[in-house]
Amino acid sequence: MITGKDLIQWGFKPGKWFPGAIADAQRMEGEGRSQDEIFAHLQTLMPVEMMPRTNALPFGVFLEAENDVERDNLGLVVEAMDALLRTPTVVSGVVMPDACPAGTIPVGGVVATRNAIHPGFHSADICCSMAITVFKRNDDPKKILDAAFEITHFGPGGRKDQRGWAMPAELSARFKANRFLSDVTAIGDSNLGTQGDGNHFLYVGHLRSTGQPAIVTHHGSRGPGAMLYKRGMAVARRHTAIVSPKTPPGAAWIEADTPDGRAYWDALQVIREWTKQNHFRIHDRIQAKLGNQIADRFWNEHNFVFRRDDGLFYHAKGATPSFDGFSPDDDGRTLIPMNMSEPILIAGHADKKAALGFSPHGAGRNMSRTRYLREVIGSRDFDDVVKAETNGLDIRFWLGTPDLSELPAAYKSASQVVGQIERHRLATIDDFVDPYGSIMAGDWQKDMPWRDRR
Known part of the structure; x- marks a missing residue:
């Protein structure tokens, strides 16, 4: 033998x-x-070892720094992208105006790869996305926000009371048919109607063009997406350890044209559908409570993997697609948020080739949450800071305590990011959702002792 x-x-x-x-x-x-x-x-x-490139490929940079803090941020972003574009599967890359460093790939970074899906390039928050519902009747925005606060759910885990939130049978069957998701249906059921933490939100405002009230939600795929990411990374690292052992583990990939690759790609589409349903299940509950009619709605992901006609896989880590047909339900519009005190942009596609057909996903940060709290908030009075930052807005934190790292000053200048979108023609700005108020998770540090230990 x-x-x-x-x-x-x-x-x-x-x-x-x-x-x-x-x-x-x-x-x-x-x-x-x-x-x-x-x-x-x-x-x-016998595997043919794919060596990382000695030098990075050139990549587009649409981030303009205007002060020392922004220049420091830009330097870290460029350094991260330079390392990333040495990965042998990567073909091209670009940096958006809202970019900031965040591990393997910067938030606001886009890379195109050939025959490779990199779970680390979309991270655990798969399909982080925006959804809007516009109402026909001009309801009091406070009434809308009150209804939303009762219906939505922020924080870890799922809903204790799952009645009426479970996945429909068709979607549940798609979970069970995919080997990456076959045992995740219970999490998919319990997590429906939940929004997460950090910068995720439920926003109430008015269309500037018509004055109609609207709700906008921002969140990803919650527990099901996190499970898929964990399993995808395990498969990717096993594969890359064989074919390219010198590639950093965070840049590991799954070959797209293999059984693993096809199953993972299908799982991403299932998770996308779950996330879409999660957004609009919350919207529908609010609409039913208000008794108002829906005049319009659409949604878009900004943290996902897209495949274009050239056959390449475009990994957008916090970048909004700005090309026709980026998804089966693309209607030519996308949503780009800034911060809780600024309008949300309703944008049209520009498909700028030099930007790989993408635009920013928001205002981004110039420094980490920890550095912001230390250097900007410092010893300032807690209540005074919250009042100054949210003056005139109805801002609510679902877990009770405000998260100071999510206040407007923690983000880049919205006008600066909008100016760079327009100057570089990354998207067309067609309308605005002007703010009345919003709901965020708030600071759950006291309820999560593991964060203190970390």
Whole structure:
């Protein structure tokens, strides 16, 4: 019986591919195949190591720094993108005006890859996205926000009372049919109607063009998406450890044209549908409570993987697609938020080739939450800071305590980002949702002792 020692004597280098190769060799030997045939087959299995590039590919930068803090941020973003574009599967990249460093790929970074899906490039918050519902009747915005506060749910885990929130049978069946998601249906059910923490929000305002009231939600795929990311990263790291061991683990990938790649791509589409339903399930509950008619609605993801006609996979980490047909339900409009005190942009597609067909996803940050709290908030009075930052707006924190790292001053200048969108023609700004108020998770540090330990 052929063993690993035989393969080594034949000149093959041991590695993680060896167990599968030995199994194939023994199977072929049992079928009566010659050693020459077995040797030829094993040559096709032997991984060809893909080395990271010595130098990065050139990439577009649409982020303009105007002060020392912004220049520091830009330097970190460029450094991260330079490292990222050494990954052998990457073809091109671009930096949006709202970019800031955040691990393997900056928020506001877009990279195109060939035959590769990188879970680390979309991160755990798969399909972080925006959705808007415009109402026909001009209801009191406070009434809308009151209804929203009763219906939405922020924070960890799912709803204790799941009645009426479970996934429809068709979507549940899609979960069960995908091997990455087959045991995640219970999480999918319990997490429907929940929004998360951090910069996720439910926003109430009015269309500037018509005065109609609107709700806008911002969140991703919650627990189901986090589970898919974790499993996808495990598969990607196993694969990349074989074919490109010198590639950093955060940049690991799944080959798109393999069974793993096709299953993962399908799982991303299932998670996308779950997230869309999550947005509009919340909207529908608010609409039913108000008894108002829906005049318009649409949505878009800004943290996802898109495939264009060129066959490449475009990984957008916090970047809004600005090209026609980016999704099956694209109607030519996208939503770009700034912060709780600024209007949300309703944008049209520009498909600027130099920007890979993307625009920013918001105002972004110039510094980390920790640095902002230390250097900007410092010892200032808590109540005074909240009042100054939210003056005139109805801002509510679902968990009770305001999260100071989400106040408007924690973000880049909205007018600056809008100016760069217009100057670089990354999107067309067609309308605005002017703010009345919003709901965010708030600071749940006291309820999450593991964060203190970290």
